Amino acid sequence: MELDLLGQHADRAYPILSSLITPRPIAWVSTRHDDGSVNLAPFSYFNVFGSRPPLVIYAPGNRPDGSPKDSARNAEQTGEFTVSLVSPEQTETMVATAASLPPGESEAERLGVEMASSSVVDPPRVAGAPAALECRVHSVQRIGQNRLVLGIVHRVHVRDELIEPETLRIRQELHTPPGRMGSPDWYCRTDSLFEMPRPE
Ligand SMILES: Cc1cc2nc3c(=O)[nH]c(=O)nc-3n(C[C@H](O)[C@H](O)[C@H](O)COP(=O)(O)O)c2cc1C
Numbered sequence: 718m719e720l721d722l723l724g725q726h727a728d729r730a731y732p733i734l735s736s737l738i739t740p741r742p743i744a745w746v747s748t749r750h751d752d753g754s755v756n757l758a759p760f761s762y763f764n765v766f767g768s769r770p771p772l773v774i775y776a777p778g779n780r781p782d783g784s785p786k787d788s789a790r791n792a793e794q795t796g797e798f799t800v801s802l803v804s805p806e807q808t809e810t811m812v813a814t815a816a817s818l819p820p821g822e823s824e825a826e827r828l829g830v831e832m833a834s835s836s837v838v839d840p841p842r843v844a845g846a847p848a849a850l851e852c853r854v855h856s857v858q859r860i861g862q863n864r865l866v867l868g869i870v871h872r873v874h875v876r877d878e879l880i881e882p883e884t885l886r887i888r889q890e891l892h893t894p895p896g897r898m899g900s901p902d903w904y905c906r907t908d909s910l911f912e913m914p915r916p917e
Pocket residue numbers: 743756757758759760761762763776777778779786787788789811812814815816817818897
C-alpha cells in the first residue's frame with residue numbers, strides 16, 4: 718500500500734509514522750513555568766543529534782487550538798530544560814505525567830515525583846532517574862504544528878552503578894530505559910541486547 722501523508726492520508730500521518738518509526742527513546746522533560754512551578758512531561762519525539770556540541774532535540778506538537786504545550790512554551794521563555802531518562806520501574810509514573818494539567822500545576826508534585834536540583838540550569842531533574850541532562854535551548858524551530866526544541870547539553874548526571882569511573886563507559890547492560898512503540902500506548906523493554914561489530 719502507498720500512502721500520501723500530505724494529501725489523502727494526512728489524518729493518519731501521526732499513528733502511521735509513530736507506529737513505524739520505533740522504538741523511540743523517551744525524554745522526561747522538566748521546565749520551569751513563570752509562576753515558579755515545575756512542569757514535567759514525556760516526549761518520544763526525542764533523540765541525540767550530535768556531540769560537538771552535545772545536541773538533543775525534543776518536539777512538542779501544538780495543542781489542538783494551536784497553542785504551545787507547556788514544555789515548549791516554558792523552554793522557549795526560560796531557555797532551559799532538563800531531560801531525565803526513565804528506568805523500567807519509572808515507566809508507569811512517566812506515562813502518568815502526560816496528563817494535561819492547567820499551566821502552573823505541577824505533574825511532579827501531583828504524582829509525588831521527587832525532583833533534585835540541577836547544577837547549571839534552573840529546572841530540577843527527576844531524582845530517581847538513571848541519568849539526566851541539563852540543557853540550554855539553542856533554538857526552537859516551528860514547522861507547521863510542530864515545535865522542535867534544540868538543546869545543548871551542559872551537564873550529564875548518571876547513577877554511579879551505570880558508569881565505569883575510570884573509563885566513563887556506560888554499562889549498557891544496566892541501562893535499559895523503556896522505548897516508545899506504536900501509537901498511542903505501546904512500549905518495549907530494551908534489556909534484550911546483542912553486539913555486532915561493524916566492518917573496518
Ligand atoms: C511516552 C509518551 C511520549 C510522548 N511524546 C510526545 C511527543 O513527542 N510530542 C508531543 O507533543 N506529545 C507527546 N506526548 C504527550 C505529552 O506528554 C502530553 O501532551 C503532555 O500533557 C504535554 O505536557 P505539557 O503541556 O506539560 O508540556 C507523549 C506522551 C507519552 C505518554
